[in-house]
Amino acid sequence: MKVALVGNQNSGKTTLFNYLTGMNAKIGNWPGVTIEKKSGIIKGTKHELIDLPGIYSLSPYSTEEDIAREFIFDENPEVIINIVDATSLERSLYLTTQLMELDTKLIVALNMADILEKKGIIIDEKKLEKELGVKVHKISALKETGIDELIKEIDKKKDIQRVNVLDNKIENEVKTIQCDLIDKHSKFIAIKLLEDDERFDKYQTKEIKDIAKKLEENYDTDLEEVIATQRYSFIEKVKENTVEKKPVKESFSDKLDKIFLNKWIAFPIFILIMFLVYYLSVGVVGSSTVDMVGSLIDSFSEFVQTELESIGTSEILTSLVVDGIVAGVGAVLGFVPQLIILFLCISLLETTGYMSRIALLLDKIFRKIGLSGKSLIPFIVGSGCSVPGIMGTRIIENQDEREMTTLLTPFIPCSAKLPIIALFSGYFFGENSGIVSASLYFFAIIVIILSALVLSKFVFKHTSNSFISELPEYKVPSVKYVAKDVFDKVIAFIKRAGSIILICSIVIWFLLSFSFKFEYGVDIKDSMLASIGKTISWVFYPILGENNWGATVSAIQGLVAKEQVVSSMSVISGLAEDVEEGSQIFGNGTLFGSFTAASAYAFMVFNLFSAPCFGAIGAMKRELGSLKKLLKAVSFQTFCAWILATIVYQVGSRIENGTLNIANILVILAILLAVITIIINSIKRKNKGCSNCPYCDSCK
Amino acid sequence: MNLAQLKIGQKAKIVSLDFDNKETRRxxxxxxxxxxxxxxxxxxxxxxxxxxxxxxxYELCIGKSDLNKIQVEVIK
Structure with missing residues (x-):
């Protein structure tokens, strides 16, 4: 049997889903965590359970609400479990009143029973069952209580008689319209026709429109409002009969918000938290763990080499294993400890509810550059991995804001770009590596702001849209789920190292060890890879100041996976996988020996902002919807990356060799500033008209 | 009086939603x-x-651009 799990955003659906199926779907504490439907088998039964994105109503407002409604209509689940947040019963039951009008068996799961008591709320579930005409079960998805009874209810054949929600006048008209409909869910469709919902236009007739018009005259407003108001009046009555509430003191969340949303200290706290996240994952703590793992992998490599030689493996094969596989895969695995810390931080931000506050905090700023405060959630998730970040853009209702966020999310340095940053800044900037790493994040933020400004002015030209979002209460995160969330993400990363990176490393080793005449052991300059790289290395000339085929082919491999850039460089250098030191990759005489601080920074910039990996490109394609938009977006990203990297190198290398001193830089900056001010002012004038401008005659 | 004009702690009753955008109103x-x-x-x-x-x-966050389209009557 197909069972659908339907409920508001943030009502605990995913927690219940995970418990019932034993899977570990993503859980967070911000509205809209489930972005695609997921399915699994309920443990101990043969029922398929489908977790749908959270919805507040069956008249969809955002993309994810569309997914849920379409599923109910197209896939026809046999049972709907409506999970209701008992702590905000009134709003949650609104969806229930709509589900009651469908011809599908309905069970209400009254969730968060454990919190009810703390809040001084008592709900009479038997009475509620009677008032709604729907089976009700009190559960706690988190504390795992009451769930067995809920599952048993699925198999029970008998459904009870549902009550009418709307007033007699409307219910009678609905019955009349219903008679002419042969489809399933006829009552629901009839009501939607009265509301004139365009999704049901194919059923619409002149007679129905006449009925609607007459009713509207009667109520003196449109039927959408009448029906919504009647649903809420019905719920208010139900609540009065079933819920007892003792007055409670100021809630814990309100107290915390007095600090986290305080006018003066909210921003300092936000910056401190973000700084802490990156200090722990990218900074000192993260890099010291990487060193530890690095030396472990080193000894492993040596061990493999001696073992292979002692059992008489041929030179080619030993090289394949040590220089190809262990070097390539090891280079990536060395960064696992850093990732664990980063994933842990993001998971904590999500589950505690702070993420929703960040959106609220920054909405006004983001609006100024044409984005929504909710854009920040994809950006922060994207610092772990762009793919879930891009998928998370679905919580943004406005299409322009959503597409812009999709395009900009890959600009945030994701965890796979971390190895690139760590390698280059560690070797070339020594003691300042922490500052250099941090500077790249700031660089990314500036690029995002500027791109957003340009895109919203010239490409999307959209007007600022609404911010409507539920504010969830703060929660103490569940250790079990945070641990599992981090574990699953790290495993996914390791799996990638074991599959795609492994294969790429072998291919690179092959292209590097053989010439086009298939001779083994040729000089690296005569290898296949070198020949390929040399034909296109001119593209990178303005960034690196030289034609470097090794850097060229490495950067292109970033398309497969960004961490592959590091693997590739390490394999090309034909060396052990101790890349954190960087000394072997960039040592004298190696292919990358001519890198300088300027070209290193420029190369990082290119890899950070150019087209993301194929995984993220795929996610962008899904969210943007068309190949044309995708191509535009990826070209925009790569173009930005190339221009920025070129500027960085051209300026940086001149500072390095002393042709550009502070005075010159200041003059250039002053000129740039003047040009930008003029452009911004002209844009402003165009937008606002020139009521106060004394200079021209055109607008008098 | 619209919702954007109220201060922290003030209570009001909704009078009407004056939106051109049908989706947002809905x-x-x-x-x-x-x-x-x-x-x-x-x-x-x-x-x-x-x-x-x-x-x-429950608690709902709304941007100012929408708040000023919600007409209310202040409750003392």
Whole structure:
């Protein structure tokens, strides 16, 4: 049997889903965590359970609400479990009143029973069952209580008689319209026709429109409002009969918000938290763990080499294993400890509810550059991995804001770009590596702001849209789920190292060890890879100041996976996988020996902002919807990356060799500033008209 | 009087939703902002926008550009 799990955003659906199926779907504490439907088998039964994105109503407002409604209509689940947040019963039951009008068996799961008591709320579930005409079960998805009874209810054949929600006048008209409909869910469709919902236009007739018009005259407003108001009046009555509430003191969340949303200290706290996240994952703590793992992998490599030689493996094969596989895969695995810390931080931000506050905090700023405060959630998730970040853009209702966020999310340095940053800044900037790493994040933020400004002015030209979002209460995160969330993400990363990176490393080793005449052991300059790289290395000339085929082919491999850039460089250098030191990759005489601080920074910039990996490109394609938009977006990203990297190198290398001193830089900056001010002012004038401008005659 | 004009702690009753955008109006109705509903200004984001409202036992944040389209009557 197909069972659908339907409920508001943030009502605990995913927690219940995970418990019932034993899977570990993503859980967070911000509205809209489930972005695609997921399915699994309920443990101990043969029922398929489908977790749908959270919805507040069956008249969809955002993309994810569309997914849920379409599923109910197209896939026809046999049972709907409506999970209701008992702590905000009134709003949650609104969806229930709509589900009651469908011809599908309905069970209400009254969730968060454990919190009810703390809040001084008592709900009479038997009475509620009677008032709604729907089976009700009190559960706690988190504390795992009451769930067995809920599952048993699925198999029970008998459904009870549902009550009418709307007033007699409307219910009678609905019955009349219903008679002419042969489809399933006829009552629901009839009501939607009265509301004139365009999704049901194919059923619409002149007679129905006449009925609607007459009713509207009667109520003196449109039927959408009448029906919504009647649903809420019905719920208010139900609540009065079933819920007892003792007055409670100021809630814990309100107290915390007095600090986290305080006018003066909210921003300092936000910056401190973000700084802490990156200090722990990218900074000192993260890099010291990487060193530890690095030396472990080193000894492993040596061990493999001696073992292979002692059992008489041929030179080619030993090289394949040590220089190809262990070097390539090891280079990536060395960064696992850093990732664990980063994933842990993001998971904590999500589950505690702070993420929703960040959106609220920054909405006004983001609006100024044409984005929504909710854009920040994809950006922060994207610092772990762009793919879930891009998928998370679905919580943004406005299409322009959503597409812009999709395009900009890959600009945030994701965890796979971390190895690139760590390698280059560690070797070339020594003691300042922490500052250099941090500077790249700031660089990314500036690029995002500027791109957003340009895109919203010239490409999307959209007007600022609404911010409507539920504010969830703060929660103490569940250790079990945070641990599992981090574990699953790290495993996914390791799996990638074991599959795609492994294969790429072998291919690179092959292209590097053989010439086009298939001779083994040729000089690296005569290898296949070198020949390929040399034909296109001119593209990178303005960034690196030289034609470097090794850097060229490495950067292109970033398309497969960004961490592959590091693997590739390490394999090309034909060396052990101790890349954190960087000394072997960039040592004298190696292919990358001519890198300088300027070209290193420029190369990082290119890899950070150019087209993301194929995984993220795929996610962008899904969210943007068309190949044309995708191509535009990826070209925009790569173009930005190339221009920025070129500027960085051209300026940086001149500072390095002393042709550009502070005075010159200041003059250039002053000129740039003047040009930008003029452009911004002209844009402003165009937008606002020139009521106060004394200079021209055109607008008098 | 519209909702954007209220201060923290003030309570009001919804009078009407004056939206040109049908989708936004529909969404706000679905979220419980029907005529006569009591709302309280609970929190205001540090930069003054959006505003967090308490209604129907939960909290909803709405941007100022929408708040000033919601006509209300202040409850003393």
């Amino acid at each position: 969404h706000l109705l679905d979220m419980g902002l029907t005529r006569g509903t009591k709302v309280e200004i609970k929190k205001i984001a540090p930069m003054g926008d959006p505003v967090d409202l308490k209604l129907r036992d």
